[in-house]
Amino acid sequence: MKWRSQIQNLKAYQPGKTMDDVKELFNLDKVVKLASNENPFGCSKNVETFLKTNAVSHAIYPDGYAKELRMKVAEQLSVDPGQLLFGNGSDEVIQMISRALLDGDKSTVMATPTFPQYKHNAIVEGAEIREVPLDSAGRHQLTKMLAEIDETTSVVWLCSPNNPTGEYIRSEELISFLDAVPAHVLVVLDEAYYEYVVAGDYYNSLELLKSYPQLLITRTFSKAYGLAGFRVGFGIANEDVIGKLEPIREPFNNNALGQGAAAAAVEDQKFIRDCREHNRKGLEQYYQFCKERSLHYIPSQANFVLIDFGVSGDDVFQFLMSKGFIVRSGEALGYPHSVRVTVGSYEQNEEVIEKMKEFLALQKQV
Structure with missing residues (x-):
């Protein structure tokens, strides 16, 4: 078979072990997953009500235009409905952008480490990838990224807050960057963790859309909204950009249940505010632990924190998993001595921190 050369050595996404896998492997009754930045508080009760009271015919295709969801998101964000592009998760929006451009x-420019799907899709499309390392604080080096842009560059990817560091781009530096980016380059601003941000100098990306027609924002219902299982994400841009991307979108790419659940979730912004508040308190639990144990961490504007244990992240990951807590090893994230921990409920955070203390105590005995 004549496979495309760029996919010859491309690896498929490898999901971590499921909770059931870990229970069986270590003979555990309880497992807490804090690895994929899901919402520990689930989703809005609006969604539960929708699922109980709305019968969906599984024999009929969903609304290919996602009209109800489109109108509710447009109203909530104060944008025109034609400025929205819906995907099977924001992953699919990233895929559509890559396929189109x-x-x-x-060439395409991105930070490293960052969300891996930018690079993955660029490899599939055969584009030249230009990566600029984050600085020592885990932040984008926008000046260096700007220097990598030339006439061949078609997309720049910015993840803010960035995964896996939780750092964010400040308003002034983003505006300076956008002022300098050539008009032929699409700037994709990935805001998967937007709802968790509390920083006062975070930009207003929706306002920036009015001044920068080459900007596209991506957001998702998988994180703060707690709908990861429904796979709904979206892009926001000016209508000309969306009009070019719409023909790339697969027909009926958002299933009926996902559309309805997301539409119900949008109407409950109090749930989002409450989750943001709980998340801030949860982060402080980890910060306090790190300060007590003199562990380096990166202050986060997302719902996770990257903690440096000074040893292989795989060792920390394996120990915590054996105790019933699934986190993410930094070995695969570009931070080999760290683990990325999703902020859970207060009780979950306390429990995993106790196990982290156990790990550190064992390290002292070695």
Whole structure:
């Protein structure tokens, strides 16, 4: 078979072990997953009500235009409905952008480490990938990224807050960057963790859309909204950009249940505010632990924190998993001595921190 050369050595996404896998492997009755930045508080009760009271015919295709969801999101964000592009998770929006703008004659610029799907899709499309390392604080180096842009560049990816560091781009530096980016370059601003941000100098991306027509924002219902299982994400841009991307979108790409659940979730912004508040308190639990144990961490504007244990992240990961807590090893994230921990409920955070203390105590005995 004549496979495309760029996929010959491309690896498929490898999900971590499921909770059931870990229970069986270590003979555990209880397992807490704090690895994928899901919402520990689930979703809005609006969604539960929707699922109980709305019968969906499984024999009929969903609304290919996602009209109800589109109108509710447009109203909530104060944008025109034509400025929205819906995807099967924001992953699919990233895939659509890559398919529309990248090929073997194009280059794309991104930070490293960052969300891996930017690079993954660029490889599939055969584009030249230009990566700029984050600085020592885990932040984008926008000046260096700007220097990597030339006439071949078609997309720049910015993840803010960034995964896996939780750092964010400040308003002034983003505006300076956008002022300098050539008009032929699409700037994708990935705001998967937008709802968790509390920083006072975070930008207003929706306002920036009015001044920068080459900007596209991505958001998702998988994180703060607690709908990861429904796979609904979206892009926001000016209508010309959305009009170019819409033909790339697969028909009926958002299932009926996902559309309805997301539409119900949008109407409960109090749930989002409450989750943001709980998340801030949860982060402080980890910060306090790190300060007590003199562990380096990166202050986060997301719902996770990256903690440096000074040893292989795989060792920390394996120990915590054996105790019933699934986190993410930094070995695969570009921070080999760290683990990324999703902020859970107060009780979950306290429990995993106790196990982290156990790990540190064992390290002292070695």
